[in-house]
Amino acid sequence: MKIVDLIVTPVAMADPPLLSSYGLHAPYALRTVVELVSEDGLRGAAETPGGEAMLGLLAAVRGAVLGRDAYDLARLRLDVDRVFAADSPTGAPPGTPEPAPGSGLPQQTHILPGEGQDDAALRVFAALEVAALDLVGKATGRPVCDLLGGRVRDAVPFGAYLFFKRAGGGGAGADVREERWPAAATPEAIVAQARQMIDAYGFESVKLKGGVLPPDEEIAAVLALREELGPGVPLRIDPNGAWTVETSIRVGTALAGTLEYLEDPTPGVAGMAAVRRGLLAAGVETPLASNNAVTSFADVPPMLAADAAQVILADHHYWGGLRAGTHLGRLCETFGVGLGMHSNSHLGLSLLAMVHLAAATPHLTYASDTHYPWQEAADEILVGGRVPIVGGAVTVPAGPGLGAELDRDALARGAERYAKAGYRRRDDAAEMRAHVDPAWKRVVPRW
Ligand code: GKR
Ligand code: MG
Secondary structure (H helix, E strand, O other): OEEEEEEEEEEEEEOOOEEEOOEEOOOEEEEEEEEEEEOOOOEEEEEEEOOHHHHHHHHHOHHHHOOOEOOOHHHHHHHHHHHHHHHOOOOOOOOOOOOOOOOOOOHHHOOOOOOOOOOHHHHHHHHHHHHHHHHHHHHHOOEHHHHOOOOOOOEEEEOEEEEOEOOOOOOOHHHOOOOOOOOEOOHHHHHHHHHHHHHHHOOOOEEEEOOOOOHHHHHHHHHHHHHHHOOOOOEEEEOOOOOOHHHHHHHHHHOOOOEEEEEOOOOOHHHHHHHHHHHHHOOOOOOEEEOOOOOOHHHHHHHHHHOOOOEEEEOHHHHOOHHHHHHHHHHHHHHOOEEEEOOOOOOHHHHHHHHHHHHOOOOOOOOEOOOHHHOOHHHOOEOOOOOOOEOOEEEOOOOOEOOOOEOHHHHHHHHHHHHHHOOOOOOHHHHHHHHOOOOOOOOOOOO
16 A cells, blocks of 8 residues: 655644643644555544654655555664664754753753654654554554554543643633633642542543642642542652652652652652662652653663663653554563553544554553643544543544544644744743743752
8 A cells, every 4th residue: 555645734732831840831732743645545644742843854754655555664664764864873853952961861851751862763653653554444444453463452541640730721812722720739729620630531540740849749739639539549740850869769758658650750760760779678669650761662671670660651652653562561561560651742643542552552551641631622633523531531443543534624723723823842941931930940850
């Protein structure tokens, strides 16, 4: 099935002012929609991180894609690798932010997940692979999970993803959105947010994005969640490396027996390993999870050797696609490592890709993250609108491919929003400086 066109559409969607150790979310989040067109006029689609750098990366591989058989994915990966290896030793696209000067930290500590220089080729291949699998699924009448080996579950659980946030609903100018989620800066407000999210979606586990307030206030927020939700709801906290090793051990000890896992408390594999040793010495067995210190297959051997993380939070968008995701599942199963899924702001197409991967991955041991509740129906680009999350889970589609079609009008509106919004890359630190503190910069660890 010959691919005759690669269509790339940047879109923007409203995003509320969420806080993390990276800073503040801008009024719009950016995504890229990648479509492959076959010679008989079928289309397969994928969603991937947005912004100018991604557009440049996808333009660079156009020649490697056109004329190729949609089934020819193993060689496509090698060819995509070659394109970037020829351009620069790291495969870095022009304009990719550098690590903080002199930080001495691995670059993924400072670069947002999904935007690292070293994963550029995998990120591009992942988008092409998902679109190709959607195309093959559409041509054969089979869901993507069948192409990955078949489903082991019919519904995929996700967790509520809570954020400290400023007032506002995102969007700008005439497109400013109504605030659906009130500002949250206290444990009480986080509890209210959890209630609102659980009532709306039925989530059965809860993650708090930390690294925003001093650690004692975030400990209080987790304890308030436990008090409100009772012992049956798994809780997690993720400060994206905002804590020192000592603080991480202190927080992990204070929340012993309360957390399902502690996510990226401190930067880097060595730091995580030191936290693990400290927690075990204190008799705390809470597993550490990571999508910051561990972001690729190359990170797995050092992670295992140092016992730095006991749970990997994978993301097909930058681990190299859906087949890489099922391979990672097998690897984690082999080494007794837990597996969940990381999420950045996204639309329904990414959610569906995650769902098919989860369906075909027996060793998925935790409910996955999703930012989806923070996005709005007005921005969805799928025919039929938003993908339903019911009882905290998404039903695995039975239809061909990813199980959805792009709504052309909604896609065009997303592209228009991208053109008007003016944002060309995610820069949470700039938003923080513009709206909170002109001197703000990302410091990890901060506490
Ligand atoms: O959206 O602010 C955010 C999150 O911090 C996001 O960028 C992270 O990638 O969700 C992520 C995480 O779990 O680290
Ligand atoms: Mg994380």
